[in-house]
Amino acid sequence: MSDDEADPELLALLRQSLGLGPPSASAPPNTRVLESAEYVYDNSIDVSIVSGGTKSAASSIWQTMQEKDISTDTWSDHELHPKAKNEGTVNFIFTMDLLNFSFWSELDEERRFQVEYRDKKWTGYWSLVAILQRALEEGTPISSPSFWIDASDEQLRHVFRSSTDEAMPLLDERISLLRETAQILEDCFDGSILNVVNQANKSAAAFVNLLVDYFPGFRDEHAFHGKTVRFYKRAQILVADLWAAFSRQDYGAFDDIGHITIFPDYRIPQMLQSLNVLWYSPRLEAKIKRKEELKSGEHLEVEIRGCSIWAVELLRREMIKQHPEAKDKINSILIDFFLYDTCKEREAAAEKSGIKVDLLPHHRTRSIWY
Numbered sequence: 001m002s003d004d005e006a007d008p009e010l011l012a013l014l015r016q017s018l019g020l021g022p023p024s025a026s027a028p029p030n031t032r033v034l035e036s037a038e039y040v041y042d043n044s045i046d047v048s049i050v051s052g053g054t055k056s057a058a059s060s061i062w063q064t065m066q067e068k069d070i071s072t073d074t075w076s077d078h079e080l081h082p083k084a085k086n087e088g089t090v091n092f093i094f095t096m097d098l099l100n101f102s103f104w105s106e107l108d109e110e111r112r113f114q115v116e117y118r119d120k121k122w123t124g125y126w127s128l129v130a131i132l133q134r135a136l137e138e139g140t141p142i143s144s145p146s147f148w149i150d151a152s153d154e155q156l157r158h159v160f161r162s163s164t165d166e167a168m169p170l171l172d173e174r175i176s177l178l179r180e181t182a183q184i185l186e187d188c189f190d191g192s193i194l195n196v197v198n199q200a201n202k203s204a205a206a207f208v209n210l211l212v213d214y215f216p217g218f219r220d221e222h223a224f225h226g227k228t229v230r231f232y233k234r235a236q237i238l239v240a241d242l243w244a245a246f247s248r249q250d251y252g253a254f255d256d257i258g259h260i261t262i263f264p265d266y267r268i269p270q271m272l273q274s275l276n277v278l279w280y281s282p283r284l285e286a287k288i289k290r291k292e293e294l295k296s297g298e299h300l301e302v303e304i305r306g307c308s309i310w311a312v313e314l315l316r317r318e319m320i321k322q323h324p325e326a327k328d329k330i331n332s333i334l335i336d337f338f339l340y341d342t343c344k345e346r347e348a349a350a351e352k353s354g355i356k357v358d359l360l361p362h363h364r365t366r367s368i369w370y
């Protein structure tokens with residue numbers, strides 16, 4: 001038990017002495033990510049949120065989101081994302097978001113890890129989606145937990161093969177994650193991913209808590225100034241991808257989807273800093289410009305991730321303040337998807353045209369969390 005969770009017996013005694021009843025069992029499930037983000041923000045030194053930048057970003061993002069019609073329906077439009085609204089897609093998304101981390105490389109476009117599929121070379125996040133689609137097309141059941149246990153290391157390394165000399169980053173960790181997760185699914189969920197989804201009973205927060213309680217591979221939490229802070233990036237993006245892929249219906253129907261925050265990876269902070277929503281201290285900015293690695297869990301890295309979550313929460317509130325009609329149209333997931341896609345478009349435009357856009361490099365942390 002982490003030090004910031006009080007002892008249940010002590011709590012019960014305290015409640016009794018104050019004449020309070022037992023904690024209401026019906027309290028809605030809470031991931032505690034947002035409170036972690038606020039705590040990190042309140043205790044950050046090298047990262048802060050620019051209120052003027054947040055205000056102007058709120059109106060420009062709202063404007064662009066209207067024009068681009070950002071909605072869940074665009075999720076399936078991408079050529080690599082699965083289109084079927086069935087159990088196979090649930091398994092695909094679970095597999096994808098179990099492994100959805102750390103694709104960045106210091107090698108150039110020619111030599112970096114990449115996957116050739118459908119006559120295209122895929123890098124970054126899309127290299128993972130291409131790997132899964134390629135495996136399924138080759139008749140390899142890569143989204144079946146039983147395969148994760150039965151397959152040999154060689155078979156799995158072949159599935160994740162690169163079309164360059166650079167292997168997929170953290171490949172050994174990915175293989176261990178598959179095997180560990182499959183064993184837990186076997187032991188606790190009868191080997192079925194669908195059983196995990198159904199046990200969440202249409203609550204996004206309960207689903208995130210289920211994932212982090214049972215599966216260490218999703219337990220993205222870190223010590224910060226004497227407390228445990230929770231980010232749960234891949235657990236949250238898993239909920240968001242299901243919600244989008246199933247157009248908010250069936251396996252994507254969550255009553256409390258608004259509880260999900262942005263997913264603090266290495267792209268969202270990069271975009272928020274370029275929008276002047278996030279401020280980096282000179283020493284942090286210098287490290288990022290030098291592409292110096294930040295260790296997973298070190299203060300600078302936790303501050304970047306926590307402040308990103310809190311910044312988008314403030315951005316979302318500002319959007320609704322400026323445009324009340326936004327309340328029912330946007331949430332942190334749609335803002336997140338917008339920020340990620342825009343960041344990638346800007347980077348691609350810069351590479352193609354050679355124009356130096358006002359984009360710092362993304363921060364370099366090698367970890368299984370994002």
Ligand SMILES: Nc1nc2c(c(CN[C@H]3C=C[C@H](O)[C@@H]3O)cn2[C@@H]2O[C@H](COP(=O)(O)O)[C@@H](O)[C@H]2O)c(=O)[nH]1
Nearest residue numbers: 100101102103104124125263265266267268337340370
């Ligand atoms: N916060 C956030 N992080 C996201 C995504 C996505 C892709 N989502 C698709 C689905 C719907 C959206 O419209 C996107 O088209 C990947 N990532 C993360 O970024 C990193 C990969 O970066 P790069 O190596 O440059 O591709 C890595 O940590 C990966 O986990 C997102 O949406 N939000």
